[in-house]
Amino acid sequence: MIRLGKLTDYALVLMSQIARRPASELHTARDLAVQCHLPLPTVSKLLKTLLQSGLLASHRGVKGGYNLARDPHAISLAEIISALEGPFGLTECSTDVEGLCDLESSCAIKDNQRIISQVLRGALESVMLSDLTRPMQLTGIRDKQGNLVPMASAAGRMQ
Amino acid sequence: MIRLGKLTDYALVLMSQIARRPASELHTARDLAVQCHLPLPTVSKLLKTLLQSGLLASHRGVKGGYNLARDPHAISLAEIISALEGPFGLTECSTDVEGLCDLESSCAIKDNQRIISQVLRGALESVMLSDLTRPMQLTGIRDKQGNLVPMASAAGRMQ
DNA sequence: ATTAAAGTGTATTAAATTAGTCCTATTTGA
DNA sequence: TCAAATAGGACTAATTTAATACACTTTAAT
Numbered sequence: 001m002i003r004l005g006k007l008t009d010y011a012l013v014l015m016s017q018i019a020r021r022p023a024s025e026l027h028t029a030r031d032l033a034v035q036c037h038l039p040l041p042t043v044s045k046l047l048k049t050l051l052q053s054g055l056l057a058s059h060r061g062v063k064g065g066y067n068l069a070r071d072p073h074a075i076s077l078a079e080i081i082s083a084l085e086g087p088f089g090l091t092e093c094s095t096d097v098e099g100l101c102d103l104e105s106s107c108a109i110k111d112n113q114r115i116i117s118q119v120l121r122g123a124l125e126s127v128m129l130s131d132l133t134r135p136m137q138l139t140g141i142r143d144k145q146g147n148l149v150p151m152a153s154a155a156g157r158m159q
Numbered sequence: 160m161i162r163l164g165k166l167t168d169y170a171l172v173l174m175s176q177i178a179r180r181p182a183s184e185l186h187t188a189r190d191l192a193v194q195c196h197l198p199l200p201t202v203s204k205l206l207k208t209l210l211q212s213g214l215l216a217s218h219r220g221v222k223g224g225y226n227l228a229r230d231p232h233a234i235s236l237a238e239i240i241s242a243l244e245g246p247f248g249l250t251e252c253s254t255d256v257e258g259l260c261d262l263e264s265s266c267a268i269k270d271n272q273r274i275i276s277q278v279l280r281g282a283l284e285s286v287m288l289s290d291l292t293r294p295m296q297l298t299g300i301r302d303k304q305g306n307l308v309p310m311a312s313a314a315g316r317m318q
Numbered sequence: 319a320t321t322a323a324a325g326t327g328t329a330t331t332a333a334a335t336t337a338g339t340c341c342t343a344t345t346t347g348a
Numbered sequence: 349t350c351a352a353a354t355a356g357g358a359c360t361a362a363t364t365t366a367a368t369a370c371a372c373t374t375t376a377a378t
Contacts, residue, residue: 004275012271028353041339048355061346062352077275112171112291116163116236123282132271200368207326220375221323
């Protein structure tokens with residue numbers, strides 16, 4: 001399993017819930033907790049994180065709440081997931097300066113991770129929040145010219 | 160971070176190490192542990208798992224060892240990762256029959272996960288083991304017609 | 319046939335990460 | 349001024365993962 005963590009799942013649910021409503025509407029943590037059947041403390045925590053990442057805007061006070069900072073078409077899954085799980089580098093080797101890489105095989109790990117991270121990030125950047133708000137089949141993607149390419153072969157081979 | 164787990168990293172290192180040598184050459188767990196600077200028990204465990212997933216072949220006895228079950232061009236990262244981390248569904252909801260989905264919002268999670276899993280699997284199926292054996296830049300992918308499409312735009316939008 | 323090298327399977331323990339909760343301060347509209 | 353709502357941080361419990369150890373089986377060279 002490539003796990004995204006429960007909290008990341010919850011965050012995606014919250015974001016799509018907000019995205020389903022008019023952009024101007026404000027959502028309190030309490031309302032979202034009820035609508036999404038999630039515990040309130042967890043929802044609060046997630047909304048805070050999403051706010052700090054610039055994906056939500058907040059309005060304090062009695063009639064306050066949260067709404068999207070941008071249009072659902074302009075928010076990618078990569079952004080939401082990064083907000084919760086940190087940057088796309090995997091494990092310590094990617095972030096360290098010159099840390100643990102003693103020999104060449106360790107650097108092989110580093111290269112692998114770089115490649116995989118790039119592939120995954122690219123894939124997740126292609127899916128927008130607006131794609132989650134309606135039930136939908138992911139049967140293919142469009143290339144630059146707008147031609148529909150079936151999923152399996154669209155992936156193609158790397159250069 | 161989208162974490163793959165250290166063991167999965169190790170498995171990728173082991174597989175690329177084997178892939179770098181001639182296909183007929185046999186590799187003992189001990190040799191691989193030394194070459195990759197990994198503890199022997201861990202290497203044994205990983206080789207067993209990779210064998211059971213059909214990615215490696217084993218030869219017992221005094222001059223035994225492991226080699227690839229298939230050509231490096233025919234083994235995708237998705238296969239190696241799945242071998243270590245299980246199928247691509249994320250968390251429990253994907254595998255359960257009718258388990259915890261009480262209401263619609265839970266099913267929203269389910270839909271999200273299905274979409275994301277599909278995107279990630281597609282991306283990882285496009286990278287082959289042979290792509291890890293040499294340092295290489297991932298600048299683009301080829302579409303069905305063999306046209307090179309830059310990474311960012313190749314991802315395109317979903318249908 | 320013997321023996322040593324090598325793979326196979328299971329169980330256990332320790333460590334790291336994640337999930338979830340609580341408390342207090344700050345802001346703002348009625 | 350009160351009540352509702354966000355903001356920020358700290359803390360605990362639970363889960364998952366990593367790593368190791370041990371006993372067993374198979375094979376092939378001598």
